[in-house]
Amino acid sequence: xxxxxxxxxxxxxxxxxxxxxxxxxxxxxxxxxxxxxxxxxxxxxxxxxxxxxxxxxxxxxxxxxxxxxxxxxxxxxxxxxxxxxxxxxxxxxxxxxxxxxxxxxxxxxxxxxxxxxxxxxxxxxxxxxxxxxxxxxxxxxxxxxxxxxxxxxxxxxxxxxxxxxxxxxxxxxxxxxxxxxxxxxxxxxxxxxxxxxxxxxxxxxxxxxxxxxxxxxxxxxxxxxxxxxxxxxxxxxxxxxxxxxxxxxxxxxxxxxxxxxxxxxxxxxxxxxxxxxxxxxxxxxxxxxxxxxxxxxxxxxxxxxxxxxxxxxxxxxx
Numbered sequence: 001x002x003x004x005x006x007x008x009x010x011x012x013x014x015x016x017x018x019x020x021x022x023x024x025x026x027x028x029x030x031x032x033x034x035x036x037x038x039x040x041x042x043x044x045x046x047x048x049x050x051x052x053x054x055x056x057x058x059x060x061x062x063x064x065x066x067x068x069x070x071x072x073x074x075x076x077x078x079x080x081x082x083x084x085x086x087x088x089x090x091x092x093x094x095x096x097x098x099x100x101x102x103x104x105x106x107x108x109x110x111x112x113x114x115x116x117x118x119x120x121x122x123x124x125x126x127x128x129x130x131x132x133x134x135x136x137x138x139x140x141x142x143x144x145x146x147x148x149x150x151x152x153x154x155x156x157x158x159x160x161x162x163x164x165x166x167x168x169x170x171x172x173x174x175x176x177x178x179x180x181x182x183x184x185x186x187x188x189x190x191x192x193x194x195x196x197x198x199x200x201x202x203x204x205x206x207x208x209x210x211x212x213x214x215x216x217x218x219x220x221x222x223x224x225x226x227x228x229x230x231x232x233x234x235x236x237x238x239x240x241x242x243x244x245x246x247x248x249x250x251x252x253x254x255x256x257x258x259x260x261x262x263x264x265x266x267x268x269x270x271x272x273x274x275x276x277x278x279x280x281x282x283x284x285x286x287x288x289x290x291x292x293x294x295x296x297x298x299x300x301x302x303x304x305x306x307x308x309x310x311x312x313x314x315x316x317x318x
Contacts, residue, residue, distance in 0.1 A: 005255040013265045014269040019031070019128075027271075030117050031270060034194050035153075035154045035239050046318065047317050053316040056112040056312060059311065061076070065218050066216070069219025070219070072218065076106065081101040108310055112277045112312060113276060114240075114312060116140065116145035116310070118135055118140040119308045127271040139306020141306065149301060152299040153297065153299075154239060155193065155295075156295045156297030157192060158293045159188070159198060160188070161180065169206055175224070188293040190293040192238065200242065201284050205278075206244070206281050217246055223245065223250060224243065224250035225241075225249055227261050229241075230269075230270065240275060241273075241275070243274075243276060244279065247276060275299065
């Protein structure tokens with residue numbers, strides 16, 4: 001697909017791909033509606049060896065946030081009660097039990113996470129035509145991540161683009177076309193189906209971890225899918241798309257008119273759920289070893305009422 005990306009292309013894609021009203025005027029889960037109970041039962045049949053792969057990164061001070069985007073910071077883990085307190089006798093009267101306790105302070109999208117459908121606006125509207133003013137200091141009045149609390153389960157498919165290209169990782173700025181996604185799936189002998197959770201591997205996170213330097217990972221240049229991918233996602237009716245990068249789409253973006261043009265369409269128009277900063281190295285190695293790129297996927301979000309997203313530790317089970 002040859003698209004001249006810009007505001008005009010965004011407007012055209014929005015009108016062509018818009019799912020507003022498709023599942024009713026009150027729908028708040030978008031493409032997760034593609035998943036049926038039968039799909040989940042079928043996905044459960046993909047569990048054959050019992051191997052489990054955790055796809056989340058640790059929630060600690062060594063995370064990818066360097067202040068480049070949006071003022072996000074890495075998780076701050078604070079101990080409220082410790083073993084040293086206990087041994088010193090500080091718990092013996094109140095509360096009369098020796099214990100450890102802690103707290104965590106973090107933006108919901110600072111590590112492995114889902115974006116909720118209220119995360120991006122198109123002008124003054126959100127997905128399904130909800131008014132952007134439904135989002136205020138109290139959170140998302142519509143489209144909060146809590147609506148997806150029981151929907152993030154089904155068939156997962158890994159499209160290992162880096163391995164398909166024969167490289168350890170794609171270079172920043174490398175765009176992934178729809179044609180390449182299809183060729184990669186064919187090479188892996190896997191079919192993309194309605195209701196799938198499609199996970200992309202570019203290798204960018206692995207490069208950062210190998211170099212022990214996140215650099216501009218969170219908000220800077222990155223490999224990723226091209227704008228045309230919004231058409232691919234809609235045509236294949238996938239439930240969600242996930243990546244090992246910060247923003248799924250290629251950066252620098254294909255236009256200077258707006259930031260993250262693909263986001264402008266897939267979230268507010270299509271209602272597509274996306275996952276970012278997935279750790280897929282071990283899963284990819286196993287898929288390469290046994291030649292099986294489909295698996296049971298489960299990635300329930302935290303039930304954050306009115307949340308723009310949620311941290312998570314998704315699981316791929318084979």
